Amino acid sequence: MSKINQMDRARLAWPVLATVAEKRQTITYKELGAHLGVHHRAIRYVLGPIQEYCMESALPPMTILVVNGSGLPGTGFIAHNRKDLDSGIERVWSYPWRQERNPFDFAAEGLSYDSLLTGLTENPDEAEQVYTKVKSRGIQQILFRDAVRKAYSWQCAFTGMEFPDALEACHIVPWPDATPQQRLDVRNGVLLNPLHHKLFDTAYITVRSDYTIAYWDPSASSRQHSKLEASLTTQLHGQQMRLPRFAKHRPLADYIEQHNDTLRSKFDEWKDFDLW
Known part of the structure; x- marks a missing residue:
């Protein structure tokens, strides 16, 4: 029995919800299920990817339009303050959804999210192929995030933190400077907590290319650091980062060197550092 492709269902649901928004209406789980030819209890699995995409792409919470018999979104809806649903609905109604490309178009070819994710983790050299199949930047970034999370076994590379909701995939070569291959290559990623992600960016x-951490001011000469700040910055200097279990997922030296070359060229603080 073949596995249900929820991304294909999301592809079919997207224009339905766009039309509902255009008409300034809502739609019940049962009504949406009828459009898709599935039982209303299965609709939550369809709404999950749409909700995540909207949140990742900073779009209005489209899935707020799908309501139960009480006229409210289901318990899985987390994209907007449930105490102020009216403002969320108004944002969705007012947004020009017809100008948004269906982010799940890739599923029309029979591709599933799981198969794309497996491709990124099993064959990192083929990341560019996945990039060309998925046109939506939001979906691309979700795929990259999940591939990096999987590669690092859901552990922050700098601290070992394992809070799932506080782990982010950081690009070594940043997105604007990256090639299509680098944008989805798990070897161009480091899993970090939000603080270290921001400090890295x-x-x-x-x-360094030997996977040791370098902080720009290891002696704290610029200012005094609190104990907490020091534990998260100067005390990490020279420490080995936590690496993915499989060597094929580990950051490529070329990517690290490209990132550090940029630091050397743009920031005086890094010019005298040994980053190799």
Whole structure:
């Protein structure tokens, strides 16, 4: 028995919800199920990917339009404050959804999210092929995030933190500078908590090609650090980052060197550092 492709159902649901929004209406689980030819109890599995995409892409919470018999979104709806549903619905009604490309178009070819994710983790060299199949940047970034989370076994590479909702996939070569291959290559990712992700992206901290961590001011000469700040910055300097279990998922030296070359060229603080 073949596994149900929920992404294909999401592809079919997207234009239905766009039409509902255009008409400034809501739709019940049963009505949406009838459109898709599935039982209303299965609709939550369809709404999950749509909700996640809207949240990842900072779009209005489209799935707020799908309501139960009480006229409210189901318990799985988390994309907007449930105490102020009216403002969320108004945002969705007012948004020009027809101008948004259906992010789940890739599923029309029979591709599933799981198969794409497996491709990224099993064959990192083929990341560009996945990139060309998935046109939506939001879906691409969700795929990259999940591939990096899987590669790092859901552990922060700098701290070992394992809070699922507090782990983010950081690009070594940033998205604007990356090739199609690099944008989805799990080897161009480091799983970090939000603080270290921000510090990495803003040139306070980096990694060397030997996978040791480098902080821009290891002696704290610029200012005094609190004990907490020091534990998260200066005390990490020179420490080995936590690596993915499988060597094929580990950051490529070329990507690290490209990132650090940029630091050297843009920031005086890094010019004298040994980053190799």
